[in-house]
Each structure stands twice: as structure tokens, then as C-alpha cells.
Amino acid sequence: MASDGTDIAVGEWHPAGSSRSVPARLIEDNDGLKALDQAGCELAAGVFAAVDFSPRVGAIPRRAEFPDGSLFETTDNDAIDRFLKGKGKTNFIHEWERFRPRLIAFVLATVLCGVMIYRYAVPALVEVAVLVTPPIVPKIMSASTLETMDRTVLDTTALAAERQQKIRDGFATIARLSNRGEGGYTLNFRKGGAIGPNAFALPDGTLIVTDELVELAGDDTEMIVGVLAHEIGHVELEHSLRQIYRAAGVTGLIMMIGGDIGSGVEDILVQGAGLLTLSYSRAAEAEADRHSVELMVKAERDPTAIARFFDLLEKELGDGADTSILSTHPGTPERRKAILDYAGALRARGR
Ligand SMILES: [Zn+2]
Numbered sequence: 001m002a003s004d005g006t007d008i009a010v011g012e013w014h015p016a017g018s019s020r021s022v023p024a025r026l027i028e029d030n031d032g033l034k035a036l037d038q039a040g041c042e043l044a045a046g047v048f049a050a051v052d053f054s055p056r057v058g059a060i061p062r063r064a065e066f067p068d069g070s071l072f073e074t075t076d077n078d079a080i081d082r083f084l085k086g087k088g089k090t091n092f093i094h095e096w097e098r099f100r101p102r103l104i105a106f107v108l109a110t111v112l113c114g115v116m117i118y119r120y121a122v123p124a125l126v127e128v129a130v131l132v133t134p135p136i137v138p139k140i141m142s143a144s145t146l147e148t149m150d151r152t153v154l155d156t157t158a159l160a161a162e163r164q165q166k167i168r169d170g171f172a173t174i175a176r177l178s179n180r181g182e183g184g185y186t187l188n189f190r191k192g193g194a195i196g197p198n199a200f201a202l203p204d205g206t207l208i209v210t211d212e213l214v215e216l217a218g219d220d221t222e223m224i225v226g227v228l229a230h231e232i233g234h235v236e237l238e239h240s241l242r243q244i245y246r247a248a249g250v251t252g253l254i255m256m257i258g259g260d261i262g263s264g265v266e267d268i269l270v271q272g273a274g275l276l277t278l279s280y281s282r283a284a285e286a287e288a289d290r291h292s293v294e295l296m297v298k299a300e301r302d303p304t305a306i307a308r309f310f311d312l313l314e315k316e317l318g319d320g321a322d323t324s325i326l327s328t329h330p331g332t333p334e335r336r337k338a339i340l341d342y343a344g345a346l347r348a349r350g351r
Pocket of ligand 1: 285288
């Protein structure tokens with residue numbers, strides 16, 4: 001029963017799932033690895049690639065697990081290292097195959113962690129950043145944005161003074177009822193040029209409405225007031241700040257909250273042009289729509305005028321106008337329906 005082969009180490013052998021231990025030695029012969037008892041009888045056997053060696057951790061006894069689940073255990077770590085080293089390339093492949101499931105698990109855990117940060121940490125950091133933003137920041141952002149736009153696309157308004165006044169009067173009735181009050185907003189008229197019929201709000205309460213939008217609405221001032229109420233919604237819900245902060249990412253947000261405004265974040269905040277390339281999420285649009293409806297109802301104006309305006313926009317501009325208000329404010333049928341439904345619900349409640 002004595003087996004020829006090379007001795008690797010002396011230790012103990014444990015049958016699979018048992019704490020019983022048998023004095024044993026580990027050898028290698030032409031068939032592979034074997035654990036033999038003191039009489040030289042075979043306790044377990046397996047080809048090298050099928051035997052799993054535990055990694056070396058300090059003086060903790062090393063284990064070699066045989067395919068049948070039984071274990072050979074030894075305190076002679078050096079002997080095991082010498083043996084594994086001698087296996088060279090075979091050893092490497094063996095190690096790799098053993099490592100691969102762990103590597104996949106590690107990659108999955110990393111990806112999952114990234115997803116969690118994106119889903120939970122970023123929104124939380126954005127909220128903190130909005131809270132700690134000093135009022136000067138939206139002012140700087142807004143001023144530089146308007147300055148950039150005036151230099152590049154916008155032109156002086158050509159609207160008649162009476163037309164402007166009528167819209168200002170209508171706007172005052174809703175701005176007065178907003179959280180910021182009438183003083184929280186400045187309404188500006190501009191010729192839109194390339195951006196056509198459009199209206200937008202800057203985070204400090206600066207609103208811009210283009211001549212083209214006013215002309216499109218014709219005599220229906222109510223529509224324009226409805227659109228402005230929607231823009232007030234974007235300001236009060238701080239949509240553009242949130243949007244910008246989301247773009248700043250985790251690192252930028254942490255730096256900003258920590259008061260360390262790095263050059264990258266400064267660029268984001270000061271280069272107002274960034275504001276123009278951002279479009280609001282569908283959820284933000286729906287929120288601003290509801291805000292518009294609420295404000296219009298409060299002011300005893302027509303809350304459905306904005307839905308009428310989206311209808312008109314689509315009829316007049318079609319889908320091809322990608323620089324228009326439609327690209328940032330997609331007037332889908334669902335959106336119009338949501339506006340009408342909400343207006344109906346609020347009215348029913350009011351009566
Ligand atoms: Zn909007």
C-alpha cells in the first residue's frame with residue numbers, strides 16, 4: 001500500500017464535514033495529490049487543479065481541500081508555499097480560477113455601490129447643497145446667464161409698451177401670490193431670435209419671455225400668464241439649482257458643501273451658459289405645471305390656459321423646432337391631460 005511519490009508536508013486529515021482528525025501526510029505522485037495515513041493508506045486523492053489550497057494568512061494552518069470535501073491541514077506553511085511555487089504556471093491558472101468568482105463578486109459589489117451612491121447619495125447631497133447655497137450664488141449665475149444670452153441670442157424687445165404692460169399687470173396678480181412675492185421676480189421682454197417663442201426662469205427669479213411667444217399667444221394674455229406661472233414654479237422649486245448641482249456630481253457637491261469651491265465648481269456656477277444647456281426632467285416639468293395651475297386658481301385666473309398654449313405651440317411649430325420652448329417643455333398629450341385634470345380637481349375642491 002506504500003505509495004511512491006514526493007512528500008509535501010505532514011499534518012492532519014479531516015473527513016468531509018467531520019471534526020475527526022487523522023495524522024496524515026500530503027504527497028504528490030503521477031496521479032496527483034494524495035493524503036496518506038501513517039500506514040501509507042490513501043485517505044483522499046485529486047489532481048492538482050482540483051485541490052483547493054487556502055491562502056497563507058500569518059501562522060494560520062493551511063488547508064488543502066480535496067474534491068471529496070475532505071481536508072488536509074498543516075502548520076508547515078513554508079512547505080506548502082515551496083510546493084505551490086514549484087507548480088509555476090499551473091499554479092497561476094489554478095489561483096486565477098479560484099480567484100475569478102471572488103473577482104466577479106467584487107465587481108458586482110462595486111457597481112451596486114455606484115448605483116446606490118447615484119440613487120441615494122447624489123439626491124441627498126443636492127438637497128444639502130441647495131440648503132447651504134448662499135443667495136449670492138443664484139444671483140451670480142442668473143446675471144451671467146442673462147448677460148451671455150443678451151450677447152449671443154437675445155435682442156431688445158420690439159413689443160409695444162401697452163402690450164408689455166398688460167402682461168406685466170397679469171404677471172403681478174400671480175407673482176403677488178407666490179412664496180417670494182412680487183418683489184422676488186423681475187420680468188424681462190426680449191426678442192428671442194434663434195430661440196424663437198420661449199420663456200424661461202433663472203434661479204434668482206429673473207424671468208424672460210420672448211416677443212415671439214407673445215406674438216404667438218396673440219390676444220390671449222391668459223396663456224402667457226399661465227406660462228409665467230409655470231416658470232415661477234421652476235424658481236420656487238429651485239429646479240435649475242438642483243439640475244446644476246446634479247451635474248456637479250458627488251465630488252463637486254462634497255467640495256461645495258465643505259465650502260471649498262474648486263475651479264471646476266466655480267466654472268459650473270459662474271458660467272451661466274451651463275444653465276441654457278440643461279433641460280428639466282419630466283418630473284420637474286410636471287411639478288411646475290401643477291404649480292402653475294395652483295397659482296392661476298389662487299389668482300382666479302384660467303388654470304387651463306397653459307394647456308391651450310401647448311396645443312397652440314404644437315400646431316404652429318410642429319415637432320421640428322428643436323431650439324424652441326418645445327424642446328425644454330415637451331407638450332405631450334399626457335401633460336396637457338394632467339394639467340386639465342389637476343385644474344378640474346382644484347376647482348371642484350374650491351366649490
Ligand atoms: Zn418648464
